[in-house]
Amino acid sequence: xxxxxxxxxxxxxxxKLRSSLTILGIVIGVGxxxxxxSIGQGAKFFVEKQLESLGTNVLxxxxxxxxxxxxxxxxxxxxxxxxxxxxxxKECSAVSHVSPGVRTTTQVVYGNMNWTTSVxxxxxxxxxxxxxxxxxxxFITQQDVNxxxxxCVLGQTVVTNLFGTLDPVDKWVRVKNxxxxxxxxxxxxxxxxxxxxxxxxxxxxxxTVQRKIMGxxxxxxxxxxxxxxxxxxxxxxxxxxxLRQRHRLRPHEENDFTVISQVEFxxxxxxxxxxxxxxxxxIASVSLFVGGIGIMNIMLVSTTERTREIGIRMAVGARExxxxxxxxxxxxxxxxxxxxxxxxxxxxxSKLVSYSGxxxxxxxxxxxxxxxxxxxxxxIFFGYYPARKASRLNPxxxxxxx
Amino acid sequence: xxxxxxxxxxxxxxxxxEVEVAALNGVSLTIRxxxxxxxxxxxxxxxxxxxxxxxxxxxPTKGRYCLEGxxxxxxxxxxxxxxxxxxxxxxxxxxxxxxxxxxVENIELPLIYxxxxxxxxxxxxxxxxxTLGLGGFQTHYPNQLSGGQQQRVAIARAIINNxxxxxxxxxxxxxxxxxxxxxxxxxxDLNHKIGITxxxxxxxxxxARYARRVIVLKDGKVLSDTPSTIPLSQISCETTP
Ligand SMILES: Nc1ncnc2c1ncn2[C@@H]1O[C@H](COP(=O)(O)OP(=O)(O)O)[C@@H](O)[C@H]1O
Ligand SMILES: [Mg+2]
Numbered sequence: 001x002x003x004x005x006x007x008x009x010x011x012x013x014x015x016k017l018r019s020s021l022t023i024l025g026i027v028i029g030v031g032x033x034x035x036x037x038s039i040g041q042g043a044k045f046f047v048e049k050q051l052e053s054l055g056t057n058v059l060x061x062x063x064x065x066x067x068x069x070x071x072x073x074x075x076x077x078x079x080x081x082x083x084x085x086x087x088x089x090k091e092c093s094a095v096s097h098v099s100p101g102v103r104t105t106t107q108v109v110y111g112n113m114n115w116t117t118s119v120x121x122x123x124x125x126x127x128x129x130x131x132x133x134x135x136x137x138x139f140i141t142q143q144d145v146n147x148x149x150x151x152c153v154l155g156q157t158v159v160t161n162l163f164g165t166l167d168p169v170d171k172w173v174r175v176k177n178x179x180x181x182x183x184x185x186x187x188x189x190x191x192x193x194x195x196x197x198x199x200x201x202x203x204x205x206x207x208t209v210q211r212k213i214m215g216x217x218x219x220x221x222x223x224x225x226x227x228x229x230x231x232x233x234x235x236x237x238x239x240x241x242x243l244r245q246r247h248r249l250r251p252h253e254e255n256d257f258t259v260i261s262q263v264e265f266x267x268x269x270x271x272x273x274x275x276x277x278x279x280x281x282x283i284a285s286v287s288l289f290v291g292g293i294g295i296m297n298i299m300l301v302s303t304t305e306r307t308r309e310i311g312i313r314m315a316v317g318a319r320e321x322x323x324x325x326x327x328x329x330x331x332x333x334x335x336x337x338x339x340x341x342x343x344x345x346x347x348x349x350s351k352l353v354s355y356s357g358x359x360x361x362x363x364x365x366x367x368x369x370x371x372x373x374x375x376x377x378x379x380i381f382f383g384y385y386p387a388r389k390a391s392r393l394n395p396x397x398x399x400x401x402x
Numbered sequence: 403x404x405x406x407x408x409x410x411x412x413x414x415x416x417x418x419x420e421v422e423v424a425a426l427n428g429v430s431l432t433i434r435x436x437x438x439x440x441x442x443x444x445x446x447x448x449x450x451x452x453x454x455x456x457x458x459x460x461x462p463t464k465g466r467y468c469l470e471g472x473x474x475x476x477x478x479x480x481x482x483x484x485x486x487x488x489x490x491x492x493x494x495x496x497x498x499x500x501x502x503x504x505x506v507e508n509i510e511l512p513l514i515y516x517x518x519x520x521x522x523x524x525x526x527x528x529x530x531x532x533t534l535g536l537g538g539f540q541t542h543y544p545n546q547l548s549g550g551q552q553q554r555v556a557i558a559r560a561i562i563n564n565x566x567x568x569x570x571x572x573x574x575x576x577x578x579x580x581x582x583x584x585x586x587x588x589x590x591d592l593n594h595k596i597g598i599t600x601x602x603x604x605x606x607x608x609x610a611r612y613a614r615r616v617i618v619l620k621d622g623k624v625l626s627d628t629p630s631t632i633p634l635s636q637i638s639c640e641t642t643p
Contacts, residue, residue: 003514014502312498315459316559317487317515319480395459399498 004322008330011302012337019334022298026338026375027345029288033371034346034363036284039353040277041362044270057229058129058262059095061088061222061239079256082206084246085123085222091242094226094235099123100206101221104214108202109174110162117158119175119213121206129225137169137184145205148212153184155199173202178212180204232261291338292378299331299386310390311398323391331383332376339375343368405468406566406599407433407456412465412475414451414622425451426462427622435566438593438600440610440630443619449603450571452619456601457490457569458482470566487515491560491568491598493589495575497552499544505531505555506540512563523562530558534588550581557588561598568592570602574609586612 012019063080085100102121107114126132127139137153144151152173159168168182189198210216226235236259243257303310310323318326350363414426425448433439441449454460455467458474461482467475474485491512492498499508509527531537534554544552553573560568570589574582590612592598602613610616611630618625 010502308498309500312500313511313515314483315457315486315492315498316512317483317563319483319515321480322483322515396454399459399494 004326004329005333007326008333011306011330012334015302018298022294022334023338023341025291025294026288026335026378027291027342029284029291029378030339030342030371030375031346031349032284032287033281033374034343034368035349035353036280037277037367037371038346038350038363040273040280041364041367042354044273044277045362057096057226057232059224059226059232059235059239060260060262061224061243061257062260063218063220063257079247080219080222082219084243085219085224087246088222088224088239088242092235092238094231094238095224096227097125097129098222098224099126099129100219101126101223102206102209102214102216102219103221104209106175106213108158108162110168110171113162115158115161117155117200117202119202119204119209121209121219122203123206125225126203126223129223132189133187135185135187136167137182139184140203140205145207148207149205150178150180150208150212151183151204152180153186153203154182155186155201155203156188157197157200158202159185175202175213180208236261288374288378291375292335292382295331295334295379296382296386298334299327299383300389302330303327303386303390306390307393307398307401310393311395311401314393314395315399320391323393324387327387327390328380328383331387332379335375335379335383336372339372342375343372346371404435405432406435406437406470407431407601408466408468409455410466412455412462412467414448414455414460415463424622426455428465429619429622429624431617431624431627433599433601435599436593436597437615438590438613439602439615439617440613441601441603441617441619442605442607442610443625445605447619448622449619451622453569453571453601453603456567457492458485483515487512488563489566491557491563491565493553493556493560493568493570493573495572497544497549497556497576499552499555499559501544504541504543505536505547508544508555509558509562511559516563527558527562530562534558548581549577550584553577553581553585554588557585557592561592561596566599568598568600570600572603572605574604574606579608582609 061080082100085098089095089098099122101123103118105116105118107116108119122140123145124140124142127134134153135156139153140149140151143149152175154162154168162168162173163171168185171182172179173182174180186199186201186203192198204213206219210219224235224239226232239259240255244255247256249256310318313323313326347363347368409429409431412426412429413424416423416425427448429448429452441452443449451460455462456469458469458477459482461477462475465475466473469485470489472485474482477485486492500511506527509531510523513523528537528540531540534557536551536554536558539547539551539555544555547555556573557568568589573589574585577585586609589600589602593600600613602609604610614630615627616630617627
C-alpha cells in the first residue's frame with residue numbers, strides 16, 4: 001500500500017498544473033457544499049432561535065374572522081372580552097395560561113427623552129406564555145391588574161433610548177402625561193421571525209392600558225398557551241367551541257374570532273429553511289459532481305498516456321488488481337487533497353460570510369466530515385472506470401503502444 | 403539437466419474478420435535449464451508471438467506450454483502475472499523503462515509486485531548494479547543514460563527477482579555494434595555465472611552466435627533447430643568485465 005501511495009503521489013506531482021486544476025474542481029465542490037450547508041443550517045438555527053423567542057405552545061386568539069372581515073366589515077365590532085379570556089383558562093383543559101392584551105403605539109417620556117413605542121397590555125401570565133424572563137425588578141401581578149396600577153415593564157430597546165446606561169427600575173416615565181412607575185426590565189429577545197424588534201415595547205397591566213391610556217373596554221388579543229406542544233390542536237378545538245358558545249353563534253354562522261397556533265407558523269418557517277438547506281446543498285453537490293467528472297476526465301487521459309507504463313508494470317508482474325488500485329489510489333489522492341483544501345476553503349468562506357453579512361453560519365462537524373468522505377467517494381466513483389479500463393489492458397498491446 | 407520449457411503443438415491464431423492468421427502453426431520444442439537459445443527468422447515468422455507466449459504475456463490458442471513443470475497454458479491472468487513476476491525476466495528492444503522514474507526504482511519494480519522490498523533486496527539491487535557496471539547511476543533517470551546503459555538497467559530489472567528464464571526480444575535492435583557486443587557479453591555472463599536460461603530473438607547472425615543453440619522459425623513453424631556453429635559465448639565471456 002505505501003508503494004502504491006508513493007506511485008500515485010509521484011504521478012500527481014508529475015503534472016502539477018493538470019493535477020492542480022483537477023483538484024481545484026473538487027476544492028470548489030467540497031467548499032461549496034460546506035458553505036451552503038453551513039449557511040443553510042445557520043439560517044435554520046437563526047429562525048428556530050427566533051421562534052423559540054416567541055414562546056412555546058403559544059396560541060393567539062384575535063377577535064377577527066379570517067374569512068369575512070372584508071365583506072361583513074366586522075373589524076370594528078369587538079367581540080373578545082376579558083371574560084372570554086378567563087373562561088378559556090377555566091374551562092379549556094388543554095389551556096394552561098392566558099393573558100388578555102390590548103395594544104397602542106404612543107410616546108413614552110423620561111425626563112427630556114422621549115421614545116415612540118408599542119404600549120401593550122398584559123396579564124401576569126404573559127411572561128410565562130412568552131417565555132420571557134426579567135433582567136431586573138418584578139413583573140405585573142394580578143393585584144396590579146385588579147387595581148389598574150400605574151406600573152410598567154420595559155423592553156431593552158426602550159431602556160436604551162430613554163435611560164441609556166441608567167437603571168430604570170423605580171424611575172417614573174410619563175405616557176399621555178400620566179406617570180407610570182417602572183417596576184421591571186425584560187431581557188433582550190431580539191427580532192421576531194417577521195423582522196420586528198420585540199424589545200421595542202412597554203408592558204402594563206391590560207386594565208391600565210384599557211382605562212388609563214386608551215379609554216376602551218375591549219381587548220384586542222388573547223395570548224394563551226397549551227399545556228404541551230401536542231395539546232395545541234385540542235386547545236384550538238376547545239377554545240373555538242367555547243367561544244362559539246359564549247358568542248352565541250349558530251351552527252351556520254362563521255367564527256367571529258381566529259385562533260392561530262404559533263407552532264404551526266413556526267414549523268412552516270423551519271420547513272422553509274430546511275428546504276433551503278437541502279436546495280443549497282444539492283446545488284453545491286452538483287459542483288462536486290462536476291469536480292468528479294473532472295477527475296474521471298484526467299484519469300482517462302492519464303491512463304491513455306501511460307498505456308506503456310501499464311504494459312511495463314504488467315510485464316514485470318503487476319496483476320489487474322495492482323493496476324486498478326494504482327489508478328484508484330491516484331484518483332482518491334487527488335480527490336482527498338481536493339477534499340482537505342475544500343474543507344479549509346469552505347470553513348474560511350463560511351466564517352467570512354457570517355462575519356460580513358451578519359448571516360449566521362453553522363459549521364457542523366458532521367457536514368465537514370461528510371463533505372470530505374464524499375470527496376473520497378467521488379474519487380473512487382469517478383476513478384473506478386478509468387482504473388478498470390487501465391487494468392484490463394492487454395499487456396502486449398500496451399507494451400507496443402506509442 | 404531438467405527441461406524448463408516444453409511446448410507441445412502450440413498454435414496462436416489471430417482472427418481478423420474472416421481471415422485467420424496462424425502466427426504460430428504447431429510449434430513443439432524443449433529448452434533445458436541453463437540453455438542459451440537464439441530464435442531467428444524472417445519478419446512475420448512468429449518470433450515475437452512465440453516470445454509473448456513463452457513470457458506468459460499471452461496464452462496459446464491451442465497446445466500445451468509447461469514452464470518448470472507448471473502447465474501455464476491453463477493459468478488465469480492473475481496466475482500468469484505471478485509467474486511473470488517470480489519466474490520470468492524481460493528485456494525489450496526499446497528498453498521499456500519508466501521514463502520519469504530513477505534507475506533504482508526501475509530496477510526494484512518487480513519487487514513491488516512481489517512485495518519483497520527488504521534490506522536484503524536493496525543490497526541485492528546495489529550488487530546487481532555494481533556487477534552490470536551501473537554503480538553510481540542509482541538516482542539517474544533513464545534519459546540521462548546511454549542506450550547500452552539503459553539496456554543494462556532493463557537487464558538488472560529482469561533479473562532482480564532471480565527468474566528462471568530471461569526472455570530478450572531483439573535486445574540489441576536499437577544499439578550500435580560495440581554496445582551490442584557489450585550487452586551480449588552481459589547476457590552470456592549471466593548465463594554462465596548464474597546459470598540463468600536465456601531465450602533471445604534476433605535477426606542478426608552475429609548476435610545469434612553468442613547463443614549455443616539456434617532455432618529458426620518460418621511461417622509460424624520451426625524450420626531448423628541446431629547448435630550454434632561457432633559458439634561465440636565461450637570465447638567472449640572470458641573477456642567480460
Ligand atoms: N495482434 C495481432 N493481430 C493479428 N495478427 C497478428 C498480431 N500479432 C501478430 N500478428 C501476425 O502474426 C504473424 C507473426 O507476427 P510476429 O510474431 O510479430 O512476427 P515477428 O516477430 O517474427 O516479426 C504476423 O503475420 C503478424 O502480422
Ligand atoms: Mg517481432
